[in-house]
Structures are given as structure tokens and as C-alpha cells.
Amino acid sequence: MGGKDIAEKALEEYDDVFSDIVNVLLFGGEQLVKEDELTEAAPLSVYKDDGGRLREQERDISKFWKDGRIRICLYGLENQTDIDVDMPLRVISYDGAGYRSQLLADSDNRDGKGHKLRYPVVTLVLYFGEDHWNRHRNLLDCLSVPEELRPYVSDYKINVFEIAWLEPETVAKFRSDFRIVADYFVRMRRDKSYEPLRETIRHVHEVLQLMAELTKDRRFAEIQLPPGSAEGGTNMCEVLDRYWNNGVAKGLAAGREEGLAAGMEKGLAAGMEKGLMDGIVTSLKNLIANTGMTQAQAMAALGITESERDKYASLLTS
Numbered sequence: 001m002g003g004k005d006i007a008e009k010a011l012e013e014y015d016d017v018f019s020d021i022v023n024v025l026l027f028g029g030e031q032l033v034k035e036d037e038l039t040e041a042a043p044l045s046v047y048k049d050d051g052g053r054l055r056e057q058e059r060d061i062s063k064f065w066k067d068g069r070i071r072i073c074l075y076g077l078e079n080q081t082d083i084d085v086d087m088p089l090r091v092i093s094y095d096g097a098g099y100r101s102q103l104l105a106d107s108d109n110r111d112g113k114g115h116k117l118r119y120p121v122v123t124l125v126l127y128f129g130e131d132h133w134n135r136h137r138n139l140l141d142c143l144s145v146p147e148e149l150r151p152y153v154s155d156y157k158i159n160v161f162e163i164a165w166l167e168p169e170t171v172a173k174f175r176s177d178f179r180i181v182a183d184y185f186v187r188m189r190r191d192k193s194y195e196p197l198r199e200t201i202r203h204v205h206e207v208l209q210l211m212a213e214l215t216k217d218r219r220f221a222e223i224q225l226p227p228g229s230a231e232g233g234t235n236m237c238e239v240l241d242r243y244w245n246n247g248v249a250k251g252l253a254a255g256r257e258e259g260l261a262a263g264m265e266k267g268l269a270a271g272m273e274k275g276l277m278d279g280i281v282t283s284l285k286n287l288i289a290n291t292g293m294t295q296a297q298a299m300a301a302l303g304i305t306e307s308e309r310d311k312y313a314s315l316l317t318s
Contacts, residue, residue, distance in 0.1 A: 009060055009061050009079075010206040010209055010210065011177060011178070011181070011203055011206035011207055011209070011210045012060075012061050012077055012079075012178075012210075013061055014176075014203055014206070015035040015036075015038045015063075016035050016175075016176045016202070017176040017177060017178050017203070018038060018061065018063055018075075018077070019033040019034060019035050019037075019038060019176075020174055020175050020176035020178055020179075021077065021124065021126070021174075021176075021178055022065075022075055022124070024170065024173045024174050025124060025159075025161050026122075026124070028173070029170075029173030033065055037065055037066055037067065037072075038063045038064065038065060038066075039063060039064045039066055040063060040064075041062040041063055041064050041074055042062075059076045059077075059078065059094050059123075060076070060077050060078050060079050061076065061077040062074060062075065062076040062077075062098075063075055069108060069109075070109060070111075070117060071109045071117070071119045072119060073119055073120050073121070073122055074098050074119060074120070074121045074122070075122050075123075075124070076094055076095075076098070076121070076122070076123040076124070077123075077124050077126060078090070078091070078094075078123060078124070078125045078126065079126050079128070079214075080125055080126065080127045080128065080129070081127075081128050081129060081214055082129060083127070083129065083131070083133055083134070083135050084135075085135045085136055085142070086136075086142065087125060087135075087136065087137075087158055087160070088136050088137070088138055088139045088141070088142050088156060088157075088158050089139070089142055091123050091125070091156075091158045092139060092156045094121075094123060095121045095123055098121035099118075099121060102118055102119070122159070123158065123159060124159050124161060125158055125159060125160045125161065126161055126163055127160055127161065127162050127163060128163050128164060128185055128214050129162075129164065130164050130185075130188075130189045132162060132165065133160050133162055137157060137158055137160055138155050138156060138157040138158065139154075139155050139156040139157075140153065140155045163181075163182050163185050163186070164185040164186055164188070164189040165186070165189065166182055166186055168186065171183050171186055176202070177201055177202050177203050177206070177207050179197070179199070180197060180199070180201060180207055180236055181207065181210060181211065181214075183197055184196075184211065184236075185214075194240075196235070196236035196237050196239075196240050197235070197236055198235050198236070198237055199235060199236075200234070200235055201234055201235060201236065201239070204234055204239070208220045208221055208223055208239065209221055223239060277312075277315065280302060280304070280312065281312065281315045281316060283298075283302055284298045284299065284302065284312060284316060285316065287301060287302070295313065295316065296309075299312060
């Protein structure tokens with residue numbers, strides 16, 4: 001699993017964050033899904049490619065919602081920073097694997113009479129881009145279907161949530177650290193600036209890692225926090241102070257390094273020029289002393305131009 005995938009999943013893996021995302025985006029903030037009702041679900045499923053070889057496909061995050069031993073639903077989260085025109089195909093593949101596992105498993109998900117209970121599979125696509133998701137949101141839009149066939153092709157819609165376009169009233173309903181993330185993307189999309197919330201961050205390290213990946217700004221991941229603050233107890237104001245200080249420090253360091261390099265380059269050029277002039281002056285003196293040439297003849301022999309002769313004449317007498 002790549003570093004980007006791990007960073008994106010780390011925050012949302014927490015049950016308090018996962019349940020919060022589901023409750024706000026699906027149920028308008030009503031606390032239907034409780035933290036202690038979630039259990040991990042295997043993110044991997046297997047399929048055969050065109051060559052008949054077994055391949056794995058992996059969801060970003062998936063969890064079962066359970067009432068005691070009974071599974072109510074399988075939820076999946078998929079993070080997107082860019083629009084994927086094939087997202088309906090991906091989602092139907094993930095969801096289909098979830099339904100197929102119910103056919104194959106000898107499940108204890110049964111009612112009081114021992115009948116197997118089938119549960120729904122629901123995928124939430126969390127899209128963090130600033131542009132509206134203006135591409136496919138259902139299966140039929142992905143396909144080229146003759147009009148005569150359309151009545152017989154089942155459609156399949158996907159649930160895309162444009163995080164940067166959430167209403168402030170919706171963002172305010174989040175109770176977990178996901179509110180910090182959603183608020184950042186909404187404000188940056190709307191105002192091109194960010195006035196941070198002063199709420200305490202519970203999962204500080206995971207929030208910063210997620211922000212680094214979603215914004216493509218590694219300064220979030222490189223912020224050095226005081227001991228103990230990574231376990232909670234800090235807010236976004238303190239985080240951004242260190243974020244900006246980190247950027248200023250890097251800028252100063254880069255400026256010093258660039259200035260040093262420029263100085264070395266200038267010094268080297270000046271040294272080379274002085275060394276060349278000293279060599280020419282020595283050659284002039286040798287020619288004049290050993291051959292009887294005049295100063296003008298020696299300069300001509302060494303190819304010194306008219307415009308430079310006064311300079312070398314003064315060096316010969318200094």
C-alpha cells in the first residue's frame with residue numbers, strides 16, 4: 001500500500017470519523033450510526049482479468065454497520081482528488097464484490113428463524129476538487145448503449161459528495177475531525193483564503209497527513225508539533241502558525257543557499273578573470289624582457305585588443 005493511500009485512509013479509519021461522515025452526508029447529521037456499531041470489513045476482493053488471472057481490487061475504507069450480531073449495511077468510502085469518468089464502473093465493481101461475498105459466505109447474519117439476512121452495500125465517493133463533478137454519476141452515462149437496448153440495461157447510480165461545495169450548515173454538522181478537513185476545502189474554494197476553526201483536533205497527526213495528500217502541500221506533513229499535541233489538545237490556529245513558520249524558515253534557508261551559490265559563482269568567475277589577467281601580464285613582461293619587443297608589439301603578439309591595451313599597460317607599470 002502506497003504512502004498516499006495510507007495517509008488518506010488513516011483519519012477516516014477511526015470509527016468516530018467514519019460514523020460522522022456517514023451520519024452527516026447520508027442522514028443530515030442524525031446520529032443513526034454509532035461508533036461502537038462499526039466493525040472492520042475486508043477491503044480486498046478478487047476478480048479474474050481477461051487472461052483468467054486472479055487480481056485484487058481494494059476499496060479505500062469499508063466497515064460493517066451492525067446491530068449486535070446482525071449486519072445492517074456495508075459502507076465503503078472512496079477518496080477522489082480528481083474526477084474519474086469511470087467511477088461508476090469502479091463503484092459497481094466494489095459493490096458487486098460485497099454482494100457476491102454474501103452469496104459465498106456461510107454467514108451468521110440471520111434472523112430469529114435462522115433465515116439469512118442480506119444487507120445493502122453503500123459507497124460514498126468523497127470528492128475534494130474545486131471544480132464541480134460534472135462527469136458520470138451513473139452507469140448508463142459510461143456506456144454506449146443503442147436506444148433499442150436501453151430499456152433492458154440496468155442503471156446504477158453512485159453517491160458523489162463534493163466536499164469543497166458543501167453548505168456551511170452541512171459542515172457545521174460534523175462532530176469529528178472531518179469537520180476541520182471539510183471546512184478547509186470549502187473556505188479555500190469559496191474565499192481563496194482560510195480562517196481556521198479553533199476547535200480542538202483529536203487525531204492531529206492523521207489530519208495533517210490527510211491534508212498534505214489532498215492539498216499536495218507537504219508542509220502539513222512536516223509540521224513539528226510540541227510533545228503530546230499529536231494525541232489531541234491543539235487546534236488549527238496553532239497548526240497553521242507552525243505551517244507558516246515552517247514555510248518562512250524554508251524560504252529563508254532557500255534564500256541563503258541561493259545567495260551563497262550565487263556568491264560562489266561570482267567569486268569563481270572573478271577569480272578566473274583575475275588569474276587570466278595575471279597570466280597575460282606575466283607573458284607580456286617575459287616577451288618584452290626576452291625578445292626586445294615593445295609594449296605595443298607584445299600586446300599585439302598576445303592578441304590583446306585595442307580596447308584592453310590601456311588596462312594592461314597600467315598593470316605592467318603597477
